[in-house]
Structures are given as C-alpha cells and as structure tokens.
Amino acid sequence: MLIVEPVLETPEVRDFPFWPVAGFPPYQFAPLSGRMTAEEVGSALAMLADYNARAGDGDYPTDAEGLIRGLAEAEKILAPGGLRFHDTATGTTVTPGCCCGLEDWREWLDVPAGESLWLGHAPSPRFEHHPGAVHLWPDGAEAPEPPSCPPVRIPLPTLPSILHTAQQDLLAFLTLTHEWATPRFPPLADALVTALDKGLTVSEPLPRG
Template identity: 40%
Template sequence: MVLNAGCADDQVGLFVAALAHRIEVQPPGGRDEVVNALLAEEFLIAAGGLQVRDSTTGTVVTPGCCAGLEDWRDWTQVLAGDSLWLGHDPGPEVEVVNDDLRVWQDGGENKHRGRWAGVHVDLPRRALPGLLNDAHRDLASFLNAVTGWGTRIGLQQRVTDLVEAVDKNFNITAPMGIQALR
C-alpha cells in the first residue's frame, strides 16, 4: 500500500484496519471501538516497511516478516555504514557494492558459495537521501489523508488524536536530518 496525500478513504480505512489487526476489540467492535482501542495502545505497528523498486526493470524487493513501517527511518543507518534489518522469511538484506546498495529479496537463504543470488535491486547510495526525503514527504502528506478520512467518517475530536498517534508511532513529522550525498 502506498501512503501519501492521494490515498482515497478506503485506502486510509484499510491502513487503520491494518493497525487494528493485532488489537482485541470488544463487541460490537465498530469503527468507534476500533479507533478508541487504537488510541489506548502504547505502540502502533504496521507490517511492512519501505519497498525498493527498480523503475526500469519493475523488480521489487519487499520487507520480510516482522519488519514494520514503524522502522522506516532505519534506512538512514545504511548511510552511516551500518547494517539494516529488513525482516526475515525471506530475509531481505542490503549489500554494499562499490558506490551502490544491492538490496536482495532473499539474502539470508539464497547465498551460494558466499555470494548472493536471485532477485535484487541496485540502488545508487547517493540516491538514498533523496528517496528517504521523498518517503518522509509522502508519509507526512498521508497524515492529511488520515485527517480528511477521520473528518468524513465522523471521528470528531478523535481525528486529531488518531493523527497524532500515527505521527508519533511512525515517527513521521520529525525532521529527517539527512543531506544529499555527492
């Protein structure tokens, strides 16, 4: 699911439903009870994360099991030379290849004689700050979509609370603090 200002109400509703997936809601379990349960949670998580897509070939690497959108800022660790955990099963991994990052879909299980093999996307390391800033902008604009959705479905004062909870748990509006690489 792509999250940005262009999300339709059904897409925002799907995102909220994904947030509520692991939360137990008492019957009757309608929209208001779900939103109240979300607002009562200490941590909100959303399975997934940032996809890496090669716009030329269409190849996509998706986060593995147990990776979450709440960890999207961890991609900045790669800029500092640190490793990045993208989940397991299938175990995506990032390999540094000269000035590029090679993002493997199945890095853990698909190594052959010390080398990876299979589906991957090559990403110029210098492009990563711009891509992360784009993701930051899209996620921040998604908060506007959440506001509009919440207003249209009648959440009243809880709209602000829900937007603040999503912002806080996914660390959206805090400054990125990264510069373009030369």
Template identity: 40%
Template sequence: MTMQPVLEMDAPDEDFALWPTGSFEPYGFLVLDGTLTPEDVGSAVWRIARANEDTPEEDEPTDPLDALLYGLLTAEDLIAHGGFRLTDTATGAVFAPGCCNGLEEWRDWLEVTDGSGGAWFGHGPAPQAERLDGVVRLTADTEVDDSPVIELPVEELRRLLAGAERDLRDFVRLAGGWAERQLPGHAAAVTAALARALALGDPA
C-alpha cells in the same frame, strides 16, 4: 528507481460497518501516500488499528469503535506491518519488506545510508541491504541463489528515502481529513496515533 511506503494488508470481515473500506487480499501491499481514496484510507486505518488491537484489564469497551481504537490510542509502542518497497524501473527488480518488518522501523534505512551500513528488513523473503564504498547493494531475498539485486548510489537512496517520508506525511494529512469526517470524536487522537505508528512524530 522508485521507493514507496507500503502497508501489508488484509480486509475487515464482511459485516464490518464502522466506516467504508476497500477490498484487499491478505498479505498484499497498499501504497501509502496522499492520493488514496477514502475507502483505501479507511482500510489502512482499520489495518493499523487492528495490528495494535488490545483491551484494558478492566472496563473493556463495549462500543465496537472504542474497542477497535483502544490499542491504537493507548499503546506506547505502535506497529504498522510493511516497510519501504524499492523498484528498479529499468530492470523491474523489486526490493520489498519481508515478514515481521514494520513501517514503524522505516528509519532503520538511515543505518544503511549513514550508520552501520546495513539493516534488517524481515524474512520470508529475507531482503538485505549493504553499503559498500558509496554504493548500496540491495538483495531482494538472501535465501535464494538467483535473487534479484539492485545497486544504487548512497546519495540516490537518501533522495528516495526523503520522498518516501513525504509520502507518509501526505498519507497522515489525508487520513487526518478522513478522520474528521468519519471519526469526529477521535480525529485528533487517531491522526496523532497514525503519525506515531509511522515513526513521524508530530503529524502537523
């Protein structure tokens, strides 16, 4: 079994020139960890900033960089579309986040392991997780009759969650170094904002 934090992607317009980015199809997933290329980090930062894009009621920034980062650096509640994707490497079955799920909500998985026993992970597909007598049953899409199903012990899911959280922290550290090179005037603030968007708290 593998579990990876994934960010739902899009790509900037061709004339985007604030920093180098990679090429992504809309609604595809980018795995967030400490091994990304600088271009992929740039794409991830752009995607998260764009998801939180906002403008002040007065004195709207005229600088394109300040305008893009404004919401990311000022919003109280940040979002990062995506979630945790779990793959059964033996069968190939995949449990992926649905629409409207976010990495900022990844700690909802703790409800599955140690709380109510279930959590919401989006729709279209509509994945469902249930804890039953020490086993977690993951249904990839409850809206179809022949949905792939993955079953694993609660202890194994706890281990996978810990690994996915480490991947997120590795990504934030990597993005912090990227920000020091690409956004030296905003590096600390951007790194802290990414940590908040990924429900990590202190980025250190």
C-alpha cells in the same frame, strides 16, 4: 529509475464490520500516500487498528469508535510493512518480509554509516553493502551467494532524497487520515493523527544530504 514507497500490509478484512474498506487481496502491500481513496485509507486504518488491538493486552473493541480510540491511545504502534523498492530498468522489486515494520523506516538513516538492515523473512530480502551503494534482492538473505536476478542498487548519496520522498508520502497519508476521521470520529481525529505521527515517526525532521 528507482521507485520507493512506504507500504503497509493489506489486512484480512473481507468481513470487516466497522467502516468501508478497499478490496485489496490480504497479505499483500499497499502504498501509503496522498493519492489514496477514502476506502484505501479505511483499509490502512483497519489493518493498523485491528493489528494493534490484537497485539495489546486489553479486550478487543466491540465497535468502530473503540477500535479507533485504541489506536489513538496506543503507547506503541506496530505497522507491518516498510519501504518497497522497485527498479524500473531491471524490473526487480524488493518488498518487506514478514515481521518487518514501517515504524522502523528511519533505520535507513544509519545505512550510510555502514549499518546493515534486517528486512524481514519469508521472503528474506538480502542486503549488501558495496562501494558507494547498497544492493537489495527480494530474497536470499541467508544464502551463501546472492540470487541470480539483478539487485536493486541504491547509491548512498541518494538515500536522503529517497527518505524525504517517503516522508512526504507518509505526511500526505496523515492528512488523508485526518480528513477520513474528522466526519466519522470527530473527538478522536486529532489524537489519531498525533498517535500515528509519533508511532511512525513521520514529521520529525530528517537530516539533509
């Protein structure tokens, strides 16, 4: 069975002062879905707000509302992460490498047309086209031969349903984000969800396979 999840890098927020967050180890990957707790949603938003505030040109906000406002008003949202693939039959898991972004998850739409994807580095997931499928390995993108572990095999006809499942998880995350933000930052809840929807290209319809 193939399990595919949109994931976001967990933040270094042990001393995060602005709102409660989950106790994730930093620099791992946590799935975004409708099954998240309020603290997990808080962690995801802490990562996104902090990362984009540091990547921007302005001063770093000094309070929680300023941090959320910066995310809600961002022209472009960067979201370290991507799609994580796990094959339960082989135990192989492929996670996004460094500098891969969840904001680019729709690039998978181009794969059936023969496009190859760069999935980050350190580790550098290996991506290969094969007849009727693509194969993924957790590392080895620059190696002359694939790793010895079995690949995650993704049949091309299944990609539309895979991406629709990822989209549903992201839509559910947006719903939880609105529920999280409404009591904390009432004037910003709608704008925050709109910005995340646009930045991660969530609700735009996907083609049917």
